[in-house]
Amino acid sequence: MNTQKRLSRREILAAGLSLAATACFPIRANATTDWPAAGTIKMIVPFNPGASTDTLARFIASGLSRRLSQNIIVENKSGAGGVIGTEYVANQPPDGYTLLFQTNPFISAPMIIAGNHKLPYDPAKDFQPIGQIAVAPLLIVVSNDLKVTTLREFLDVARTKPMTMSYGSAGIGSINHMAVELLSSMANVKLVHVPYTGLGPALTDLLGGRLQMIAASLPSVLPYVNAGKMRALAITASGRSSLVPNLPTVAEAAVPGYQVEAWWGMFAPAKLPVPITQRLNSELDSLLASPSIVEVLAREGASRRPISPDDFKKMILADVPRWRKLIQEAHIVAG
Incomplete structure (x- = not known):
């Protein structure tokens, strides 16, 4: 009799524990599928306000905010070629409430900053790519004195x-x-590389004949070319x-196999739940189909x-060894 009572209690306890464990799964699923449920989403831009990347990020944030019915604020955390803000995002919880808006230095900057030491972040491992937004070519231009x-x-x-030939850039990396x-x-x-704190001063020196060459975005140099x-x-x-249909590519003109494009994309901390990743990617793709975003991108x-x-992750993984090899062979170091 006592044995039956004890067994009955054990059975009740086991059933209760089983029920409690089962109840946990819908709660976790809802926390993911109901995203964004509450709170503000932060989009970190690791560059100064007013730069082209910052301007594009704010346009994307505004569009996503409308589509998600959620407030998205853009926060600038500049410094170290984008490393400071990017490292900040890598250390945030992967809950969909902290996003990163980045461009090409996402890959090269941490390698240059680290040198032979540990990377401040690993672009291939510390982030979940959400989606690429746009790409743009650069135009190689030279001084009229040349x-x-x-x-x-x-x-x-x-x-x-x-x-004997010098070229300018917006900075190392x-x-x-x-x-x-x-x-x-x-x-x-x-x-000879001459780094500046922005492309504007470099263009001024090219126009003045103090530099011989620059590779820059089409909108920044095409008016001068025309x-x-x-x-x-x-x-x-x-x-x-x-925009310049008669101008050859670098590969056509002199260096077969050469190809470089500026790109912009969105990331989150690694281990972001798959449903949130998919939702963000879907909303981003829908936003990119709108005529207004096409017009904004055309300006760049x-x-x-x-x-x-x-x-997007495959692209990052393919670019990491390419830039690492170049950085090592060209002995590119932080200034």
Whole structure:
């Protein structure tokens, strides 16, 4: 009799524990599927306010806010070529309430900052890619003081007179910097890099003849090219641009296999739940289909590039060894 009572209590206790355990699963699922349920979403931009990346991030945040019916605020955490803000996001909970808006230095900057030491963050492991937003080519332009009309002529002069041709960039590790370093490496020429704290001062020095070359976004240099104040030689993308259809690509003009594009994308901390990743990617893709975003991107000479999180991750994984090899071989270090 006592044994039956004890067994009955055990059975009741086991059943109660089983029920409690089962009840936990719907709660976890709802916490994911109901996202965003409460609170404000932060989108971290690791660059200064007013830059083109910041402007685009605010437009994307505004559009996503409307689609998600959730407040999204853009917060700038600049410094160290984007590393400070990016590292901040890597250390946040993967709950969908902290996002990162980044561009090409996402991959190169931590390698340059770290040197031979531990990376401040691992672009391939510490983040969940949400989706790529857009890509844009760069335009290689030279000073009018330089009497060359093609990229091949420029490279021939640089090869004949190593370390006599200088080029400017928006800073060490910027896409302007890395694009020209890759060109130098593939074309076997040696150029002098002059980093600035932004592209504006570099363009001023190019116009004044104090620099010989820059690789820059089309909107930033095309007005000068059209006005005859600098000369365009080639475009860095894999295909020609409708904005300069007669201008060859670098690969066509002189360096087969060369291709570099500026890109923008959105990330979250690693281990973001799959349903939140998919929801964000879906809403982002829908936003990129709107005519207003196409118009905004066109001002940057960019085109939309909606891809899946998995494809975006594959792109990151493919770019990591390419830039690591270049950084090591060119001895690129933080200034």
